[in-house]
Amino acid sequence: MAADTEKTPFERIVELFTAHGVEFIVIGGQAEVLHGSSRVTFDTDLCYRRTAENLRRLAKALSFLKPTLRGAPPDLPFRIDAESLALGCNFTFRTPDGDLDLLGFVEPLGTFEDVAKRSETIRVGEVDLKVMTLDDLVRIKEHLGRPKDRDALLQLLAIRRVREGGSRGT
Amino acid sequence: MIPENVPPPDSGPGAAYYGEQDENGVDLSLIRENLKLTPLERIRRADAARRQTLKLLEYGRRHRENAVRTDR
Numbered sequence: 001m002a003a004d005t006e007k008t009p010f011e012r013i014v015e016l017f018t019a020h021g022v023e024f025i026v027i028g029g030q031a032e033v034l035h036g037s038s039r040v041t042f043d044t045d046l047c048y049r050r051t052a053e054n055l056r057r058l059a060k061a062l063s064f065l066k067p068t069l070r071g072a073p074p075d076l077p078f079r080i081d082a083e084s085l086a087l088g089c090n091f092t093f094r095t096p097d098g099d100l101d102l103l104g105f106v107e108p109l110g111t112f113e114d115v116a117k118r119s120e121t122i123r124v125g126e127v128d129l130k131v132m133t134l135d136d137l138v139r140i141k142e143h144l145g146r147p148k149d150r151d152a153l154l155q156l157l158a159i160r161r162v163r164e165g166g167s168r169g170t
Numbered sequence: 171m172i173p174e175n176v177p178p179p180d181s182g183p184g185a186a187y188y189g190e191q192d193e194n195g196v197d198l199s200l201i202r203e204n205l206k207l208t209p210l211e212r213i214r215r216a217d218a219a220r221r222q223t224l225k226l227l228e229y230g231r232r233h234r235e236n237a238v239r240t241d242r
Contacts, residue, residue, distance in 0.1 A: 010213055011210075011213065030213070030216075034209050036205045036212065037201070037216075038201060038204055040220055042220055124213060125210045158198060162201050
C-alpha cells in the first residue's frame with residue numbers, strides 16, 4: 001500500500017477541487033472502486049454542479065491542473081474560464097494527473113442535483129466526497145448496455161450480492 | 171516420483187471455473203478483499219493496479235517496437 005505522502009492522481013484532483021469549494025460527485029470507475037470493484041480504471045470521472053459560482057470555482061481549480069482537451073489537436077486554443085465551461089457540458093480533459101472527465105449531465109440520471117439526491121458521502125483520506133451510489137452505477141450500466149458496460153455491470157452486481165451476503169465493508 | 175509432464179487433476183469443463191467465481195466469472199474473493207479495506211486503501215490499491223497495467227503496456231509497446239526494428 002502506498003505511503004500517505006504518495007497521493008494518487010485521483011486524490012490530488014479531488015483534494016484540489018475540494019480546496020477550491022467545487023461541488024462535484026465522484027462517478028464512473030473511481031466510484032466503482034470506492035464501492036469495492038476490482039476493475040482497473042485509468043481516469044477520473046466527476047459530475048459537477050452547473051451554477052455560475054461553481055463554474056467559477058471549477059475554472060479556478062482547473063487552472064492549476066492545466067488541462068488540454070482530449071482528442072483535440074494540442075495547439076487548439078481552449079480557455080478555461082466559467083464562460084467557456086458554461087458553453088459546454090461534458091468535457092474530456094487530459095491533465096498531468098491523468099484523464100479527467102467532467103460531466104454536467106449523466107445519462108440517464110440527469111444533472112448534479114439529480115445525482116446528488118441519492119449520493120453517499122465517503123471519507124477518502126482528508127476529504128469527504130460525494131460518491132454515486134452502487135444502485136445508480138448499476139442503473140447507468142444497465143441503461144448504456146455497451147459491451148464494456150456489461151463487464152462493469154457484472155462486477156457491480158457481484159459487489160451488491162457480496163454486500164447483501166453480510167460481507168464486511170462500507 | 172513426479173512424472174515429467176503432470177496433467178492437471180481435473181481438466182474437464184469445470185476446470186475453467188477456478189477459485190471463487192460467480193456464474194459470470196467475477197472473482198468474488200477480490201471483491202471480498204476490497205470490502206475489507208478502507209475507501210482510501212481501495213483507491214490506492216486500484217491506483218497500484220493502474221500503474222502496473224501501464225507498465226505492462228509500456229513493456230509490450232517496447233517489445234513491438236524492437237520486433238519491428240529487427241524485421242527491417
